[in-house]
Amino acid sequence: MRRHLRIPHLGGAVAVILHRPHATVAALSRQLEAIGLRTQCQWPELSPAVQAADYLFLDVDTAHDDQFPWPPGRAPMPTIALIGSEAPGRIEWLMNFGADAQILKPVGTAGVYSALLIARATFDARAEMNDQIDSLRTRLAQRQTVVRAVARLAARGKTEDAAFEQLRHMAMAWRVSFEEAAARIMDGPGGDKEVNDG
Amino acid sequence: MGEASHRGVMQGIADVNADNDLDLTFEPVERDPAGDVDAYAPLGEDILATSRARHIIGCTTSWSRKEVIPTLERLNGALWYPVPYEGFEASDRIVYTHACPNQHLLPLLEHALGAHGRRGYLTGSNYIWGWEMNRLARQVTVAAGGEILGERYLPLGSTDVARIVAEIAALRPDFVLNQLIGPSQYEFIAEMAKLRQRDPHFASPRCPVLSCNLTECELPVMGDAADGIIAAGPWFRGMPARSAGRDRGHGFGSSFEVAAHDSVMMLARLLNNRPGAEDLPLSQLLSLPVAGQLGISARTHHTRLPVAIARVQDGAFSVIRALEPIDGDPYLTGARDMPRAALRVVT
Numbered sequence: 001m002r003r004h005l006r007i008p009h010l011g012g013a014v015a016v017i018l019h020r021p022h023a024t025v026a027a028l029s030r031q032l033e034a035i036g037l038r039t040q041c042q043w044p045e046l047s048p049a050v051q052a053a054d055y056l057f058l059d060v061d062t063a064h065d066d067q068f069p070w071p072p073g074r075a076p077m078p079t080i081a082l083i084g085s086e087a088p089g090r091i092e093w094l095m096n097f098g099a100d101a102q103i104l105k106p107v108g109t110a111g112v113y114s115a116l117l118i119a120r121a122t123f124d125a126r127a128e129m130n131d132q133i134d135s136l137r138t139r140l141a142q143r144q145t146v147v148r149a150v151a152r153l154a155a156r157g158k159t160e161d162a163a164f165e166q167l168r169h170m171a172m173a174w175r176v177s178f179e180e181a182a183a184r185i186m187d188g189p190g191g192d193k194e195v196n197d198g
Numbered sequence: 199m200g201e202a203s204h205r206g207v208m209q210g211i212a213d214v215n216a217d218n219d220l221d222l223t224f225e226p227v228e229r230d231p232a233g234d235v236d237a238y239a240p241l242g243e244d245i246l247a248t249s250r251a252r253h254i255i256g257c258t259t260s261w262s263r264k265e266v267i268p269t270l271e272r273l274n275g276a277l278w279y280p281v282p283y284e285g286f287e288a289s290d291r292i293v294y295t296h297a298c299p300n301q302h303l304l305p306l307l308e309h310a311l312g313a314h315g316r317r318g319y320l321t322g323s324n325y326i327w328g329w330e331m332n333r334l335a336r337q338v339t340v341a342a343g344g345e346i347l348g349e350r351y352l353p354l355g356s357t358d359v360a361r362i363v364a365e366i367a368a369l370r371p372d373f374v375l376n377q378l379i380g381p382s383q384y385e386f387i388a389e390m391a392k393l394r395q396r397d398p399h400f401a402s403p404r405c406p407v408l409s410c411n412l413t414e415c416e417l418p419v420m421g422d423a424a425d426g427i428i429a430a431g432p433w434f435r436g437m438p439a440r441s442a443g444r445d446r447g448h449g450f451g452s453s454f455e456v457a458a459h460d461s462v463m464m465l466a467r468l469l470n471n472r473p474g475a476e477d478l479p480l481s482q483l484l485s486l487p488v489a490g491q492l493g494i495s496a497r498t499h500h501t502r503l504p505v506a507i508a509r510v511q512d513g514a515f516s517v518i519r520a521l522e523p524i525d526g527d528p529y530l531t532g533a534r535d536m537p538r539a540a541l542r543v544v545t
Contacts (some may be wrong), residue, residue, distance in 0.1 A: 007337075011531030034288035035500050036531025060399065107270065109289040144482075 008120040012035040013054040018042055018067065019082060020059070022108050026058060026084070043078040052076055055116060060094050073098040078119035082107065086101050100126070142179035142187075149182035199258050199454055200233070202415050205479060206455035207255050209448060210462025218471050227251045232260070232357035239269050246273035252476060255280060255461050260326055267291060276410055278465065280457035282411045282431070284330040285528040290481050293425030294463070294500045296457040297432050300527040302410040303331055305505045306430035307338050307375075309519060310408055319412045320379030321362050321386070324351045325364025331377045334530075347354055347371045357385035367400070375408045375426075384420055389422035402426040406509075413452035417513055427510045432457070432503040434515040435533060460501075464492045484533065493523070500526025 015037045019025050042050065046067060050056065056077055058067075061084040063115040065072060071098070081099035083090075094102075101119035103111045138185035146167075171181035208226070216225045226531050227249045231237035238257065254270075255278040261278055269289035270277055275474040277292045285298040306510050310318070319341050322328020328351060336346050347369040359382065366374055378386050389405055394400045399403065403426060412429040430443050433439070433453040450456050469475045475483060483489065484496045492504030504523045508515035525532070 009531075010529065011533075030290060031288065035529045036527075107288075109291070110267075113286060143421075 013037045015055040016040050018058040027107045030141040072096045078123035080115045080119050110159040149185040202454035203458040204456025210459040214466040238265045242266045242269045246275040266271035278461035280461050287500050295461045298526045298528050302430045310373045311506045317372045318370040319374045320349040323379045354384050359386040363389045388423045415452045424510045434508045
């Protein structure tokens with residue numbers, strides 16, 4: 001799959017850095033500001049204002065789940081891991097946290113810009129994929145409704161294939177999804193209730 | 199180009215040493231990597247390790263500049279980089295004293311889109327300068343409602359330009375953005391000149407070739423074929439030459455010499471009347487108020503530069519638009535305002 005990078009608007013964007021006061025923070029802030037972002041260092045706790053940040057950098061050496069007001073993997077903004085120790089336990093924590101990009105410490109002048117671009121693109125791709133998964137889950141849950149709707153149309157003397165086609169045409173005419181069309185048939189006159197009563 | 203930078207530096211050193219208002223003199227420590235990209239880091243290390251010099255002025259390609267950065271970091275050195283480049287860098291060990299894209303490509307495209315039309319063709323040599331410049335040019339052109347009719351690259355050093363010229367002849371764009379370098383560029387310009395002679399559609403001034411990095415250094419080798427090229431840069435021969443707020447009064451040959459000369463003059467002004475400042479890290483030196491007065495940004499380490507758009511005519515540049523100086527914006531994250539036209543147009 002060929003991906004096209006959309007350059008995010010970074011001028012004036014806010015980056016929060018969750019790291020104790022340290023040379024790493026100074027170097028990272030310097031580079032973020034050179035790129036055009038505004039930075040806030042927060043330690044040891046994230047303020048509620050973090051929810052409005054455009055990017056979050058976090059120190060994997062010291063991070064733990066309680067520091068974040070969201071469940072693992074559900075950060076509401078792109079996150080970038082600052083990795084010092086490469087101990088397996090820390091990497092495992094990072095994998096569960098689900099950062100969108102990473103930078104190895106010590107932080108220099110290289111790596112920050114590419115991490116911002118990669119984190120934004122990865123975050124957006126993940127959000128889009130989650131939307132698709134939600135949509136597929138909903139459709140999966142409506143499978144039973146579709147089966148019933150086809151059965152009901154078939155009960156009027158059609159073959160199953162013909163009933164299926166009829167439902168497809170109804171969905172197209174109503175400009176709704178296949179599942180939504182099935183739900184309308186079952187909710188409409190002569191729906192489940194009537195069938196059951198009959 | 200390296201020779202032009204060298205001349206500018208040597209003139210700057212001579213000027214500093216002759217200036218009684220400055221309490222310092224410079225002594226050059228010279229190393230010549232001769233364009234061998236693997237020689238830059240060792241020779242930079244040699245300068246920083248075996249002499250008291252902390253500031254190096256040099257490098258032409260982006261590749262050589264990136265090779266030197268680790269050495270600068272390890273040995274606490276600084277690099278003044280005096281040639282145009284593609285942006286997207288802000289090392290705290292480097293001062294960028296020539297133009298980046300918001301000071302060359304963007305004003306050049308704005309001029310072309312307004313004066314020649316919205317249909318562009320992109321060409322370049324296969325390396326980072328060409329790729330990045332053309333990516334940005336495509337983005338800006340499309341955002342302005344224009345379109346890119348074609349985009350084609352040649353390996354470095356290749357003179358196989360026939361296909362590119364044939365495509366341009368067939369597509370008839372309003373302008374061609376040329377990021378070819380060296381022999382590829384010379385051959386391409388020569389073939390475009392032939393196209394202009396045989397096809398009246400391409401008669402000058404239609405479908406100009408645009409360049410972000412062409413200077414007087416390369417005009418002699420292209421001869422008459424270069425006529426009509428439109429270039430952007432901070433300075434062209436014939437423009438007033440001011441450095442650090444003073445008239446230079448030299449007959450500089452190109453903006454390469456000017457930027458190298460300016461680098462030396464700015465360094466001298468930063469160090470002047472500050473005993474021991476020669477050993478300060480670059481970031482501290484640039485946080486002095488005088489750096490801002492000289493037009494150097496402590497935030498990005500890029501410099502404020504004028505922007506001129508010029509057309510090649512009879513082997514020289516003729517300035518068609520001169521714009522007010524603007525800050526370098528290496529990541530293009532600042533306000534996207536295009537530079538305003540200067541009140542006085544230099545011709």
